[in-house]
Amino acid sequence: QVQLVESGGGLVQAGGSLRLSCAASGRTFSRYAMGWFRQAPGKEREFVATITWTWTGSSTYYADSVKGRFTISRDNAKNTVYLQMNSLKPEDTAVYYCAAGYSTSQAPHEYTYWGQGTQVTVSS
DSSP states (O other): OOOEEEEOOEEEETTOOEEEEEEEOSSOGGGSEEEEEEEOTTSOOEEEEEEEEETTEEEEEEOTTTTTTEEEEEETTTTEEEEEEOSOOGGGOEEEEEEEESSOOSOGGGEEEEOOOEEEEEEO
């Protein structure tokens, strides 16, 4: 069982930055692929980024809409995954969710554990 708690959301102007954090419980954090998803009002939950980790290093994948602006990272010693969001746009406004799964995927249903979400609002 893994519990995930997101933080770091808020209101920011277009062009600004935010860093989201997701703290995970449990001693097997490093075994999980960690993902960030977002859901805007009236829209389906969509993939943002994911990161895996092996003894040889980490691998990251991004949605085209955030590539070059967002960076996902993880600190296994702190059981935490981050999402650094730069050059934010109004269309990035959504509730952002952290998720843990057993394989790297862009599909929400592939992730087993979810946080409660944190609101990100980007004003124009």
